[in-house]
Amino acid sequence: MEWIRGERIGHGSFGTVDIARMRNFDNCSVMAVKSCAYSHSSSLANEKEILDVLKDCPQIIQSFGDCYSFENNEKLYNVLLEYATGGDLGDKVKNSSSGKLSEFEVQRCTKSILQGIYSIHENGFVHCDIKLQNVLLFSSKFGGNNSIKIADFGLAKRARKLNSGCELRGTPMYMSPEMVAGGEQEAPADIWALGCMVVEMLTGAPAWKCRRETDFGGLFMRIGVGEEVPEIPKELSEDGKDFLGKCFVKDPRSRWTAEMLLRHPFLANDDLNCQVTSTSPRSAFDFPDWVSEQSSQMTVLPSPECSSKHGSFDEFDNFESFSTWPAIRLNELVTDQKTPNWSVFDSWVTVRS
Known part of the structure; x- marks a missing residue:
């Protein structure tokens, strides 16, 4: 499948979303391409697999395939998606x-x-x-x-x-x-x-x-x-x-x-x-x-330097553990020492809808 990377419409800690202009592709010529470094591609690959399973539901965004590319001396994993013309x-x-x-x-x-x-x-x-x-x-x-x-x-x-x-x-x-x-x-x-x-x-x-x-x-x-x-x-x-x-x-x-x-x-x-x-x-x-x-334990998200909203939790080994007893767990969540950095979930920045 031939495509050309166009303007950037969003970005996060470990990936980007760009316009993809297609060549010889049925139904539409403009899509979105979600890309990340190959070394951090497990979460995006999992996302693509789930979209393949859900491809028959019209209320789920459609994936049109995935591929690897080499850009600026870096291997990237790319997933081609429908382009949402109306924003979110x-x-x-x-x-x-x-x-x-x-x-x-x-x-x-x-x-x-x-x-x-x-x-x-x-x-x-x-x-x-x-x-x-x-x-x-x-x-x-x-x-x-x-x-x-x-x-x-x-x-x-x-x-x-x-x-x-x-x-x-x-x-x-x-x-x-x-x-x-x-x-x-x-x-x-x-x-x-x-x-x-x-x-x-x-x-x-x-x-x-x-x-x-x-x-x-x-x-x-x-x-x-x-x-x-x-x-x-x-x-x-x-x-x-x-x-x-x-x-x-x-x-x-x-x-x-x-x-x-x-x-x-x-x-x-x-x-x-x-x-x-x-x-x-x-x-x-x-x-x-x-x-x-x-489960007897849960894990807290790593800092933004380690992950992003689209990062794979399985890629990290040094999570802090918390008891699942509600009172203890909540007490630990609200202390200064163990408060997760929630900014990770807002790391994707919309540049253009």
Whole structure:
């Protein structure tokens, strides 16, 4: 496959995203190419493999292959992706006239995102970083009627798969209670993050009121301990409030699944684009008996010098360990000595949408 690297549209600690201009390629001539050094390519290669599995879902960004290249005396690993002409959903909310979306727009966006999440979960994966910035917008030329697609699977993992301890991964503002308190990140964590997205689309502000760079300790205590959940917008319809209530269930075993939420009245305005045929629970009382997999230890992310949002956690050996007992774990998370550097999750900088 012949392609030419064009202008840069984003970059992070270990990689870049550039325009790729294609030669003799069916359907489109402009794509995005996500590149990183070969020595740090395991996470990007894993992302490409997951996208290959999810290629039949129109709400997931499509990969058009991968390759290696030698540029400036360095071997690079490249993954070719659809180019999102409309930017990301965070930009859409921020640039709207009121700084937020109407309830109808939120319903439409939420349904498409849920269809994508449903496909991710049905294929045995957890995205682990569902947020507005990882939902891309496409024109009809690229996306047809499915103009909203989930992207950035750099942190995605196989469901119920544990590595050497549970990894603390994701974006703090969207983290679920079980992630903060016990290092557990399975399909229900994506649903909690979806609820945070819905609140942010409706209000134009994060679901949790928190000084972004300085108050993560207090945020973790609110998320991981007690019964507090994000405030549900008062102006939202009763169906919308009930929908969010099903997302913000503290116990992940009782939180509604993607399939259940797709059948919720809040999303009745649009026809489903993805067929829902599995045997997932139909109500909050129909969950199978299962026990969440826990590990005796979890790991904290390395500093930005060692990793980025797209870095592979398996590549690093010198993580600090934490007890998974919630009180001890949370106490360690908020101390100065062991506070993770969360700036790693915002390391990708959008240069041009």
